[in-house]
Amino acid sequence: MHELNRKDQSFIWHPFTPLTNEEKPIVITHASGIYLHTLEGRRIIDAVSSWWVNIHGHSHPDIAAAVASQASTLDHVIFAGFTHAPAIGLAERLLTILPKNQRRVFFSDNGSTAVEVAVKMAVQFWRNKGIEKKKIIALEGAYHGDTFGAMAVGERGMFTAPFADMLFDVSFLEFPDSTREQSVVDQFRRWVENGDIAIFIYEPLVQGASGMRMYSADILNELLKIAHSHDVICIADEVFTGFGRTGKHFASDHVDEHPDIVAISKGITGGTMPLSVTSCSDRILDGFRTDDFSKTFFHGHSYTANPIACAAAIASFDLLTTDACQQQIGLISKMHQDFAAEMSQHTAVANARTCGTILAVDIKTEEGHSYSNALRKKIYPFFLERDILLRPLGNTIYMVPPYVITKDELNVVYNAIRQFADNV
Numbered sequence: 001m002h003e004l005n006r007k008d009q010s011f012i013w014h015p016f017t018p019l020t021n022e023e024k025p026i027v028i029t030h031a032s033g034i035y036l037h038t039l040e041g042r043r044i045i046d047a048v049s050s051w052w053v054n055i056h057g058h059s060h061p062d063i064a065a066a067v068a069s070q071a072s073t074l075d076h077v078i079f080a081g082f083t084h085a086p087a088i089g090l091a092e093r094l095l096t097i098l099p100k101n102q103r104r105v106f107f108s109d110n111g112s113t114a115v116e117v118a119v120k121m122a123v124q125f126w127r128n129k130g131i132e133k134k135k136i137i138a139l140e141g142a143y144h145g146d147t148f149g150a151m152a153v154g155e156r157g158m159f160t161a162p163f164a165d166m167l168f169d170v171s172f173l174e175f176p177d178s179t180r181e182q183s184v185v186d187q188f189r190r191w192v193e194n195g196d197i198a199i200f201i202y203e204p205l206v207q208g209a210s211g212m213r214m215y216s217a218d219i220l221n222e223l224l225k226i227a228h229s230h231d232v233i234c235i236a237d238e239v240f241t242g243f244g245r246t247g248k249h250f251a252s253d254h255v256d257e258h259p260d261i262v263a264i265s266k267g268i269t270g271g272t273m274p275l276s277v278t279s280c281s282d283r284i285l286d287g288f289r290t291d292d293f294s295k296t297f298f299h300g301h302s303y304t305a306n307p308i309a310c311a312a313a314i315a316s317f318d319l320l321t322t323d324a325c326q327q328q329i330g331l332i333s334k335m336h337q338d339f340a341a342e343m344s345q346h347t348a349v350a351n352a353r354t355c356g357t358i359l360a361v362d363i364k365t366e367e368g369h370s371y372s373n374a375l376r377k378k379i380y381p382f383f384l385e386r387d388i389l390l391r392p393l394g395n396t397i398y399m400v401p402p403y404v405i406t407k408d409e410l411n412v413v414y415n416a417i418r419q420f421a422d423n424v
């Protein structure tokens, strides 16, 4: 065993990994574009953008330069009572692409905390207004992160079971897939008509972690309209879907009705620095515009609006909004569509679907879909042996590549998926 692996095994506790796991993690020495380079000299295609963050590929020179320059200028400063150009520049840029009603941004440092901030903001909004509304609606199958509030608004299951008694109550609406759209809308209307619903939180168009489950923009639009007609605060969790993943800057851009609060992270710095943002509309700000000190939003993190992270995010934003990047997003989306159409005819495939740069292929299985589906144990090594990183969600093979991937490289991954389906 290499010394790095020996030390890794002695000193480190990895996420989502049993401590007794016998497989040693692969040591990565450097990464560039879509490739991860291993200690043994292998070059692995990062077809999942390393947990969906590296939208421009790894070690992008523009982002690296912005980070280096910022690190030697202003590394960090407390963000209460102080401010700085990178945070201001980033906020200004983000508000040009966020849904039109979004007015201000609040910084934190990962997707879960962006969601915590969103939920706390909405809960306190009602309290500040003196209105007794606390009920929350989320979607079945939701994943909003691993902190307590984020767990509470997510699907309860294996991940949250140890904490089940400690999570606040949430009503979970059936997932509005194409077989039950109307019944879900009717159920939602019945719930909000009671007048006591405070918050509706959702992953717009695609539920990532629960298996890249997709639902229609029309249905989402309808749910948002119903929610707004009953004064419910709508929180769009765009942590995964933001920054071009669904073909537009945000999944919320596919619907007319705007969310009141938006949580974003993942692609924000192009996978270089931890950062997240919770933005909100004037309506939310109104709940906090008061001289009553006790109604302040008392929330913040040591690294709030870290200047190096903000500089990385500005560089990433400037890349995202180039024509070249937008064309790549269009190309990937088109190629995914053609490939999904082909795969949906395959006898081993239960369902193949796509939304923008997201491709998902469910392999048929007796077991039914779940994160712990046994097929996972076959899928992951199959692709890794072929130098492709695809980390399946149970029996769902999915791909969310960095936008710099080329046609040929996409075809390498598609061919491997074909080969898996042919031999499963």
Ligand SMILES: Cc1ncc(COP(=O)(O)O)c(C=O)c1O
Binding pocket: 110, 111, 112, 113, 115, 143, 144, 145, 146, 203, 208, 209, 237, 238, 239, 240, 241, 265, 266
């Ligand atoms: C929709 C969504 N929200 C929140 C999170 C949590 O983000 P993080 O892992 O950065 O805490 C995730 C992570 O996968 C996510 O997909």
